[in-house]
Amino acid sequence: MSFRARVAAAVFLAFAAVLPAAAQPAPGGQLRLAIQAEPKSLDPLLAADEPSELVRHLTGGVLVRLNRQTQALEPELAVKWSAAAAGRKLRFELRQGVTFSDGSPFSARDVCHTFQRVMDPKIDSPASEPFRSVKGGIACSPDGNHAVNLSLGEPLAGVERLLDDIAMQSASGNARAVLGPFTVAEHRAGSHLLLTRNTNYWKKDERGVRLPYLDGIRMELQRNREFELMRFRRGELELVNNLEPELFDRLKREAPAAARDLGPSLDSEQLWFNQSPRGPLPAHKRAWFTSGEFRRAVSEAIRRADLARIVYRGHATPGVGPTSPANQFWFNAALKPPAGDPKEALARLARAGFRLEGKVLRDRGGNPVEFSVITNAGNKSRERMAALIQQDLAEIGIRVSLAPMDFPSLIERITRTFDYDACLLGLIFSDLDPMGQMSIWLSSGPQHQWNPEQKAPATEWEAEIDRLMRAQAAEPDRQKRKQAFDRVQQIVAEQAPFIYLVYRNALVAASPALGNAAPVILRPQTLWNADRLYMKAPAQVSQR
Amino acid sequence: MRRLAVRGARGLAWAFLAVLFISSLGAGWLAPAPPEKQFREAPNSPPSRAFLLGTDDLGRDRFSRLLHGGRISLLLAPSAALLAVACAALVGGMAAFGGRRVAGLLTGATDLTLSLPWLLLLIGVRAALPLDVSPPVSVGITFAILGLLGWAAPARVVQTGVAGILSSNYVLAARCRGLSWTRIMVRHVLPNTRPVLAAQFWSSVPVFILAEANLGLLGLGVTEPMPSWGTLLRELESCLTSGQPVLAQYWLFAPALVILFAVLSLVVVFPSEVNS
Secondary structure, three states: OOHHHHHHHHHHHHHHHHHHHHHOOOOOOEEEEEEOOOOOOOOHHHOOOHHHHHHHHHHOOOOEEEOOOOOOEEEOOEEEEEEEOOOOEEEEEEOOOOEOOOOOEOOHHHHHHHHHHHHOOOOOOHHHHHHHOOOOOEEEEEOOOOEEEEEEOOOOOOHHHHHHHOOOOOOOOOOOOOOOOEEEEEEEOOOEEEEEEOOOOOOEOOOOOEOOOOOEEEEEEOOOHHHHHHHHHHOOOOEEOOOOHHHHHHHHHHOOOOEEEEEEEEEEEEEEEOOOOOOOOOHHHHHHHOOHHHHHHHHHHOOHHHHHHHHOOOOEEEOOOOOOOOOOOOOOOOOOOOOOOHHHHHHHHHHOOOEEEOOEEEOOOOOEOEEEEEEEOOOHHHHHHHHHHHHHHHOOOOEEEEEEEOHHHHHHHHHHHOOOOEEEEEEOOOOOOHHHHHHHHOOOOOOOOOOOOOOOOOOHHHHHHHHHHHHHHOOOOHHHHHHHHHHHHHHHHHHOOEEEEEEEEEEEEEOOOEEOOOOOOOOOOOOOOHHHOEEOOHHHHHHO | OHHHHHHHHHHHHHHHHHHHHHHHHOHHHHOOOOOOOOOOOOOOOOOOOOOOOOEOOOOOEHHHHHHHHHHHHHHHHHHHHHHHHHHHHHHHHHHHHOHHHHHHHHHHHHHHHHHOOHHHHHHHHHHHOOOOOOHHHHHHHHHHHHHHHOOHHHHHHHHHHHHHHHOOHHHHHHHHOOOOHHHHHHHHHHHHHHHHHHHHHHHHHHHHHHHHHHHHHHOOOOOOOOOOHHHHHHHHHHHHHOOOOHHHHHHHHHHHHHHHHHHHHHHHHOOHHHHO
8 A cells, every 4th residue: 555545545534434423413512592572481382472382392291293304204202193983082091111301201291281281271372272163172091001082073184283282291380391402591581581402302313312401491581673683793692583584684795694594484474355244334334344355456466575575685485375385294385476467467457347547546436546554663674575565555546644653553443343454463373283273264253354253154155165164174184185175276376365475484404513503494493303413513613 | 263263164955945845745755766666676775876875775876765754754753843842841840830839740740651661651651552543643643642641851841940930030130120020931931941951852853763663573663665764773773783885875875864964954053052
């Protein structure tokens, strides 16, 4: 072997010895991130706001976990499960040898205790909502120490995915005992929340190292997003979720490796007209807003591509229906967003009896078409979208006045007084399954925002949506459910009760110092795999 | 020499104000584009021949908006300041003149006004307004509210100033000579209170311009697509917190500079007592 070959072999061996060790995650270190609001409750069964849900995700152990990356359900504390009697009976076989953070063993008794708490009306857990709509509710019975049977009064489609929200609790009464990777170690109201490693966590990595790798996660209360980003840039935080497009672009310029645009999220922005008969609207306005042709013409006149490009700086996708393309299974790919064509919109309006006189659109009665749009003041993106929509609709002779207002006043108007013409707001979805949207699409639902809580469907198309949503809720076959929900999406696109504008992209930032970071569009975007995140050694960071 | 410099400064101030008023009033002719026109292919553009001060985040010509915004800010902010100072003069003057009881009552009212949570009141005002109120009406209401709410702090200053004048030797001498209160008021108190009122007036103008910008967060103020100097100033916010060099987008400072020079010019031109 020549000298050169010997040197090359030595170098190769040196790298071979060093590289595997460098690539492997080492336990230790603390992850720091900011939260914009205090968690309202640390009881996992009461989590309804985003920070509380994040804490639940990081501390709670669940029977079945939705893999945020593949969007498939995976076994967690239940190693397998089966359904019988048309989905009314479910049997879960539990993982053995699992202990709570306090050292007590996890058994079927704990599962039934948790479901008892979920269904306790005194606790009023948000997790109980889907089960309460089922006649006869849900009953849990242990079958030995390591299996449970759940019985439902009637079939509930996609019930397994609801278990992702139900963190198991100890029947021994120790409310602090958890089964997730972290436990709450310290909570200082107005300052921070510190989670530390659950040393009894059951998961191990491929090498047999007990997870999580991190010693702890420090969540600091930081309401100002500008400061949050500033701290990230200084290296004081390792993760940022849900960045505003402006801040994202700024970070992208300075640290391209840290900023990640994950593509369209599930969150939508939409405009709707008030169709509630309880609202104090003049008859001619009510006639416009209840006309499908009018709503569709407005939808067709809006240039969604401009909204995505100008307001969201390209970090949004034009919308057409309630389901974002990010929802891989339930998205109806046959629907295409309108291009924003004023001529097409005017032709449709002409067919519905409207006419353009000079620069003013008038209805059959000669009334000039003008309406106000309310939105929450201070939300820059919505205010900008409203201004663009104002100009788009001015092109077809519609005068739009903008009325941004504080959020409580806006909620009062859209839920109690119904004293508004149109509203521009967004919806945040965390559930992929259409079952999570029942309260929106059923005409009797409280979130059927354009005309909520109807005693009987006001229109034929709403009656059809009611039928389809109920049918898919009782259907165990996933493909048949998909067909029914595709039709719902099609009706919504045709009737435009919600004029979907854009789906916001999920914009996050992850420090290069963080290993295994694999942000996804589903919440918690950067922390869904928190048990596998690790802090890299400084040498590893510089290698990148 | 000093007199020459003062004259020069005053001349410059007059010229600046004249240009500002003429360009604002003639914005319809002078502005290269309508203030609400969105050039959607050119949002956030830097200054160029087509857009002298660049475009905002919706692609609107910033220079045109600055000219049109001047109409609102130059006319309505001084009007609101005038209203506030008139109210302050009335309340402060009455408190100083009216004896201990009246003074106690009005001082209490002033303290109460200063301590009230005006944010809630303004939210209430917005909730009471019809939704489809047109932008000019919304602007008018906003500045009227600002004027009506802004009297309390100046009233305290006026009260102290008038009380000082009333206890001065020349008023005492006038009273000794048997002059009526009306005559004392017209000949001595009002002329000597003028500098105080003028100072309050000029310091209120920029405050109201900025207050109008902040009211936008409550859904009050100048609504889209109307521009005002206050709303244009809001663009600076992101520039100052961006972490980039402050002057990287120097053209965003144009409205701030215009407001600064407008107020300075007004102070130089009008009440010489304030300067002295």
